[in-house]
Amino acid sequence: MRDAIPESIQPVDSTPAETPPPLNAEQWLAAIVDSSDDAIIGESLSGIITSWNAGATRIFGYESSEAIGKSISFLAWPGEEGRIEAFLDRVRCGERIDHFEVVRKHKSGRRIILSLSLSPIVDAGGTIIGIAKIARDMTERKVAEEMIAENEIRLRALTEQEASARAETLGALRFRELIENAPDAILQVDATGAIGIANQTTETMFGYTREELIGNSVDVLVPEANRAGHAEHRKAFAAAGIARPMGQGLNLYARRKNGTQFPVEISLSPVKKESGVHVTAVIRDVTERKQIEHRVRALQESYMAELEVRQKEAERLNQLKSEFMASISHELRTPLHTIIGFAELLGEEDRLSEKQQRFLHHIQADSEHLLGLINDVLDLSRIEAGGLMLHTESLSLQTIVSEAVNSIRPYADSRSVAIRESGNLDVYVSADSMRLRQILYNLLSNGAKFTEAGGEVCVDAAVEGASVKITVEDTGLGIPPEECTRIFDKFYQVGFTPVGVREGTGLGLAICKQLVEMQGGKIWVESEPKKGSRFHFTLPCGNL
Amino acid sequence: MNNPLSDRPEEAKRHFATRILIADDTLSSRELLRSILEGSGYEVVEAEDGEQVLERATVFKPHLMILDLQLPKLNGCAAATALRRIPAFRTTPIVALTAALSDVVPEQIAEAGFTSYLVKPIGPARLRQCIASLLE
Numbered sequence: 087m088r089d090a091i092p093e094s095i096q097p098v099d100s101t102p103a104e105t106p107p108p109l110n111a112e113q114w115l116a117a118i119v120d121s122s123d124d125a126i127i128g129e130s131l132s133g134i135i136t137s138w139n140a141g142a143t144r145i146f147g148y149e150s151s152e153a154i155g156k157s158i159s160f161l162a163w164p165g166e167e168g169r170i171e172a173f174l175d176r177v178r179c180g181e182r183i184d185h186f187e188v189v190r191k192h193k194s195g196r197r198i199i200l201s202l203s204l205s206p207i208v209d210a211g212g213t214i215i216g217i218a219k220i221a222r223d224m225t226e227r228k229v230a231e232e233m234i235a236e237n238e239i240r241l242r243a244l245t246e247q248e249a250s251a252r253a254e255t256l257g258a259l260r261f262r263e264l265i266e267n268a269p270d271a272i273l274q275v276d277a278t279g280a281i282g283i284a285n286q287t288t289e290t291m292f293g294y295t296r297e298e299l300i301g302n303s304v305d306v307l308v309p310e311a312n313r314a315g316h317a318e319h320r321k322a323f324a325a326a327g328i329a330r331p332m333g334q335g336l337n338l339y340a341r342r343k344n345g346t347q348f349p350v351e352i353s354l355s356p357v358k359k360e361s362g363v364h365v366t367a368v369i370r371d372v373t374e375r376k377q378i379e380h381r382v383r384a385l386q387e388s389y390m391a392e393l394e395v396r397q398k399e400a401e402r403l404n405q406l407k408s409e410f411m412a413s414i415s416h417e418l419r420t421p422l423h424t425i426i427g428f429a430e431l432l433g434e435e436d437r438l439s440e441k442q443q444r445f446l447h448h449i450q451a452d453s454e455h456l457l458g459l460i461n462d463v464l465d466l467s468r469i470e471a472g473g474l475m476l477h478t479e480s481l482s483l484q485t486i487v488s489e490a491v492n493s494i495r496p497y498a499d500s501r502s503v504a505i506r507e508s509g510n511l512d513v514y515v516s517a518d519s520m521r522l523r524q525i526l527y528n529l530l531s532n533g534a535k536f537t538e539a540g541g542e543v544c545v546d547a548a549v550e551g552a553s554v555k556i557t558v559e560d561t562g563l564g565i566p567p568e569e570c571t572r573i574f575d576k577f578y579q580v581g582f583t584p585v586g587v588r589e590g591t592g593l594g595l596a597i598c599k600q601l602v603e604m605q606g607g608k609i610w611v612e613s614e615p616k617k618g619s620r621f622h623f624t625l626p627c628g629n630l
Numbered sequence: 631m632n633n634p635l636s637d638r639p640e641e642a643k644r645h646f647a648t649r650i651l652i653a654d655d656t657l658s659s660r661e662l663l664r665s666i667l668e669g670s671g672y673e674v675v676e677a678e679d680g681e682q683v684l685e686r687a688t689v690f691k692p693h694l695m696i697l698d699l700q701l702p703k704l705n706g707c708a709a710a711t712a713l714r715r716i717p718a719f720r721t722t723p724i725v726a727l728t729a730a731l732s733d734v735v736p737e738q739i740a741e742a743g744f745t746s747y748l749v750k751p752i753g754p755a756r757l758r759q760c761i762a763s764l765l766e
Contacts, residue, residue, distance in 0.1 A: 416700065419729050419750065424658040426751035431665060434754060457751065461730060475735070520734075 125200075125221040128207070133158045133174050136216065145200070145223045147193030158219075163189040163197060177204045177217050187224065199228040271369040275304045277362030279320055291371055293343035304367075309341045324363035329355035332367075340369060349376045408468065415464040419457065426453045462593040465524075466576065469600045476518040476604060480628030483554065484511040486519060487545050490526035494534060502539035505530065508546040514628035515554045521601045522625070528594040529558040529621050536619070537562035553607065553624040565613040573611065574599040598623070648765065651692035653677040653709070654727065655702050663696065666754045667761070680704020684712055691718065694765060696748075698727040707742035714743035723764040727752070 109117060119126050125142035129135055135158055138150035146153070146161055158174075159167045166189065173183060183204040192198050200221040207216040265272055271288035275281055284299045292299075292307055308316050323330075332338060332352035339347040349372045357364040429450045432438070438446065468474045484507075491505050498505045515522070526545070533543035541561040548555050565573060576596040602609040602623045613619035650672045652663045664674045675690045677683040679702040687695065695713070699706035706726055713719045726739050726747035739747050748760055 416729050420656055420659065423729070423750040423752070424656065424662050427662040427666075427753060428658075430751075430753040430755075431662065431669075464730065477735070477737075 123222070125219075125223075127153075127158070127219040127221065129158050129174075129217040129219060131174075131178055131214065131216060133170070133217075142221070145192075145198065145221060146190070152193075161190045163191050173202075173204055174217065177206050178214065180206050180214060182206070190221075197225075199224045269370070271367075271371075273299075273304065273367045273369070274357065275320075275365045275367065276359075277324065277364065279303045279305060279317060282364065288369075291342075291369065292340070298343075306343075307340050307369075309339050309347050312339075320365065323354055323365060324356060327356045327358075327363060329353070340371075348373050404472075411464055411467045415460050418460050422453055422457050422460070426450065426457065429453065459593075462597060465597055466593055466600070469597070469604070474604070476521065478516055478518050478605065480514050481517055481519050481522065483513050483515050483547055483556065486517075486522050487511050487526060490523050490530055491545065493523075493527055494530040497531065498534040498543065501534055501537070503534045503537045504542040505534070506542055506544040508544060510547050511545065513547055513549055513554050515556075516626040516628040517605050521605065525598045525601050525623065526556075526558070528598050529623075532594060532621075533558055533560035533562065533619070536560065541618075549627065550624070552627055554627055555622055555624050557620055557622050559618065559620045561618045564615040564617050565611065565619055566615055567613075570611050570613060574609070647673070648694070649673045649675065649690060649692040650761070651675050651677060651683065651687055651690060651695040653680070653683045653696065653701055653706070654698040655679060655700070659698070662752065663757070666752075666757050669754070670758055670761070672761070678702070680706070680709040680712075683709045687713060687719065688716070692722065694723045694725070694761060695719075696725045696727055697744075700729070707738065707744075710743040725760065725764065 120140045122139060122141045123144075125145045126137070126139045127135060127142050128137035135153050135156055138148070138153040142153065143149055159170050162170050169188070173186075176183060183202065186202045186204075188200050188202050190198050190200055201224045203220045205218050206214040207218050209215050266286040268285060268287055271291045272283075272285040273281055273288055274283040280301055281299045281304050284296055286296075288294070288299060289296055294306070304320075305313050305316055319332075330353075332354050338350050338352060340350045340352075341347050351370045351372050353368045355366045357366055429446055433443075433446055433450070465474070487507055491507060495505055530543060530545070537543060537560045543558065543560045546557045546559065548557075574595050576593060599609050602625070606626050607624035609621070609623040611619055611621050648671075650667055652660060652667070652674060653676070654660050654663065655678055660676045660678075664676065667674050675686055675692065677686050680697075681703045683695070683697060683701070683704070697706040697709055701709060704712070710724050710726070713722070713724060723745040724743060726734075726742075726744045727750060728734050728747055729750050734747060734749065736747070745764060746760065748757065
């Protein structure tokens with residue numbers, strides 16, 4: 087196969103300079119080709135180089151003599167030979183390839199980047215007879231581009247670095263600001279006790295400038311009285327190496343430049359450095375807090391003192407009341423006792439007329455009632471004043487019940503009410519014998535009072551856990567449900583009192599309730615009108 | 631002995647030799663006690679306060695004494711304690727008289743030297759019974 091382009095194209099500068107002969111069209115063409123900056127290479131369809139202009143020599147480094155006749159693949163960048171073959175195939179099929187960027191190898195082995203355009207060479211008959219290749223050296227541009235890109239990256243990195251540096255500076259600044267303006271003085275002291283760092287608050291708190299503080303011993307901030315031991319404390323702290331409050335439980339004081347002292351709280355934390363253990367101290371001025379605490383304490387004390395005065399006054403008044411009650415009741419009872427005694431003595435006379443006897447009976451009954459009233463009022467006032475002493479002991483319930491029953495029997499007999507003791511009374515209770523008798527007497531007396539003739543009052547007991555439940559049951563009038571709790575109130579009396587029964591004081595059950603509760607028990611009633619009442623109270627079990 | 635209320639002359643004679651000292655600061659109370667006791671035939675001497683108790687006891691040498699707890703000058707307990715220090719009264723029954731049961735702390739009364747106590751009001755029957763049992 088013959089190549090369309092002449093095998094050799096004479097370089098332009100090889101022609102004599104002085105008298106350039108006029109060029110024909112072909113020569114012009116050759117001159118143009120040769121003067122092109124681009125490599126213009128002709129190849130056979132098999133890829134053998136057939137023409138090589140000066141541009142090709144400049145770009146690839148090979149003289150046309152070295153290149154012509156060789157396969158184009160000798161210019162391939164190692165490993166990319168296949169790609170060249172692929173291009174050739176496409177052109178062989180009549181395709182054009184424009185401005186394709188490829189990498190080729192310079193004679194020196196240098197990597198060159200080319201913008202490659204390939205086009206088929208077609209003869210007059212339309213047959214593809216060869217390949218024309220124009221290659222522009224893009225290496226410099228590429229390198230420049232790469233450099234620009236690289237620079238951009240570098241620039242961006244630089245900008246970022248700068249930004250982060252600025253942010254860091256800003257952060258440090260803010261942090262510094264935070265430390266400087268903290269409400270607490272913050273110091274760092276080295277192993278020798280010299281101040282290394284001090285925040286602004288330290289200056290205001292202690293009255294020293296930072297210049298005066300830095301390098302100076304931290305001892306200047308310690309009151310003279312405590313300086314002697316301070317170095318030892320520092321050493322001990324550094325050895326322990328544990329963050330902790332200083333002088334826990336003690337009232338610490340710090341010293342200002344002007345010699346005045348103020349109360350502080352100090353937290354210490356060790357910082358390990360090559361030069362030994364440094365200590366960070368956070369010092370809080372607690373003057374204000376101490377003042378408030380002091381004021382609160384003074385206030386509390388004055389309140390306590392006032393309270394004590396008032397309590398003493400209340401106790402005194404209570405004492406006075408008790409004394410008054412004791413005295414008045416003594417004064418009231420003394421004449422009453424003799425009235426009762428003389429009335430009884432008079433009753434022994436057998437020369438009294440029936441009328442005299444009746445009058446005497448009234449005197450006796452009313453004075454007994456008056457005496458009961460006085461005794462009840464006195465008892466209740468004593469209980470309420472807390473002046474009632476109990477003599478608690480283990481008691482045979484049977485004994486006390488029998489005594490109480492014997493006391494009430496004459497009255498019950500007079501009303502034809504039977505009093506019965508159940509067989510369950512052989513138990514021991516822990517109580518004051520006189521008060522237990524009083525409780526039983528009151529309940530039995532109520533039972534006898536509100537039970538009609540022919541009725542019965544019964545005393546029963548049952549052990550329930552650690553308590554004994556004692557029940558006084560009657561077959562009397564009963565109590566309406568709405569009155570069952572109110573009957574234990576002072577001076578409360580059920581709405582109806584049977585005709586012919588003596589009036590009570592309205593204090594009996596109130597006294598019973600107080601006495602039962604004082605002895606660790608409780609009292610309550612179960613009742614239905616017309617069906618009788620069951621008064622229950624509990625007392626702790628006694629020992630045998 | 632002219633006790634208009636006494637209708638037990640036989641009994642009175644029987645007890646004539648028995649002397650009882652009574653101490654109470656109230657006249658009517660003393661009169662009541664005296665009436666009951668003399669009616670039963672006892673010889674009675676009165677004292678108005680604790681000091682009189684000691685004076686008259688040493689002179690009168692009673693077989694039994696009844697002291698109100700609330701006596702002027704020397705209260706009942708102090709008087710009883712003082713009496714117990716006198717050898718002649720080491721075993722003499724001494725009865726305390728008290729206005730109310732709630733005033734009584736039996737241990738204190740026993741400690742003061744009393745043999746027994748009576749709670750007012752004192753009726754004739756109860757007093758006679760108490761005295762009789764203590765003098766047996």
